Amino acid sequence: GESVGLHLPTLSVQEGDNSIINCAYSNSASDYFIWYKQESGKGPQFIIDIRSNMDKRQGQRVTVLLNKTVKHLSLQIAATQPGDSAVYFCAESFQGAQKLVFGQGTRLTINP
Amino acid sequence: NAGVMQNPRHLVRRRGQEARLRCSPMKGHSHVYWYRQLPEEGLKFMVYLQKENIIDESGMPKERFSAEFPKEGPSILRIQQVVRGDSAAYFCASSPRTSTGSGNTIYFGEGSWLTVV
Numbered sequence: 001g002e003s004v005g006l007h008l009p010t011l012s013v014q015e016g017d018n019s020i021i022n023c024a025y026s027n028s029a030s031d032y033f034i035w036y037k038q039e040s041g042k043g044p045q046f047i048i049d050i051r052s053n054m055d056k057r058q059g060q061r062v063t064v065l066l067n068k069t070v071k072h073l074s075l076q077i078a079a080t081q082p083g084d085s086a087v088y089f090c091a092e093s094f095q096g097a098q099k100l101v102f103g104q105g106t107r108l109t110i111n112p
Numbered sequence: 113n114a115g116v117m118q119n120p121r122h123l124v125r126r127r128g129q130e131a132r133l134r135c136s137p138m139k140g141h142s143h144v145y146w147y148r149q150l151p152e153e154g155l156k157f158m159v160y161l162q163k164e165n166i167i168d169e170s171g172m173p174k175e176r177f178s179a180e181f182p183k184e185g186p187s188i189l190r191i192q193q194v195v196r197g198d199s200a201a202y203f204c205a206s207s208p209r210t211s212t213g214s215g216n217t218i219y220f221g222e223g224s225w226l227t228v229v
Binding site for chain 2: 034041042043089091098099100101103105
């Protein structure tokens with residue numbers, strides 16, 4: 001849903017552990033979802049996407065899970081590395097729409 | 113392969129001045145989007161353009177903001193008479209075809225950071 005002007009939620013994990021970042025989306029009509037990674041001072045970088053006719057999709061070290069029943073999306077990062085430190089945003093869209101609606105974002109920090 | 117190119121990367125303007133932000137989409141992309149990001153927030157949609165046409169400007173403030181994507185040259189986001197509240201990062205994105213719902217990935221540029229003093 002629409003983000004609000006609050007401090008970003010933060011997730012801290014040990015290097016090498018798996019990370020799970022969660023996102024609740026707002027529109028039950030949304031049928032396309034994307035995860036973006038944003039490092040400080042940079043633009044959002046595409047990580048992985050999923051359509052609503054799927055409930056799981058895997059990429060390199062990342063997996064996205066979609067639960068349409070509860071309107072929940074998650075991003076799993078395996079064997080977290082220091083370079084994974086960033087803010088992660090989920091975004092949703094629906095057929096025919098020309099815009100993405102971004103979630104609030106989660107700051108992922110990696111402890112050595 | 114050049115990505116979405118934005119300039120300037122950083123821009124400082126005094127209150128009341130004009131800001132012009134430029135965006136060149138990825139090669140082969142004819143759809144351009146502008147988003148705004150305030151600190152510690154997600155991106156907010158502003159406007160969607162195709163060549164010479166504004167398709168959706170539902171996220172644009174009613175006054176002082178305008179956007180264009182001419183037949184030749186980059187897309188321009190123009191902010192007139194800037195105020196401190198306009199300070200933000202402005203991101204341009206592009207895609208090859210319409211309808212994000214069909215899975216056409218939108219790629220973002222590195223952003224233009226506007227500071228109004």
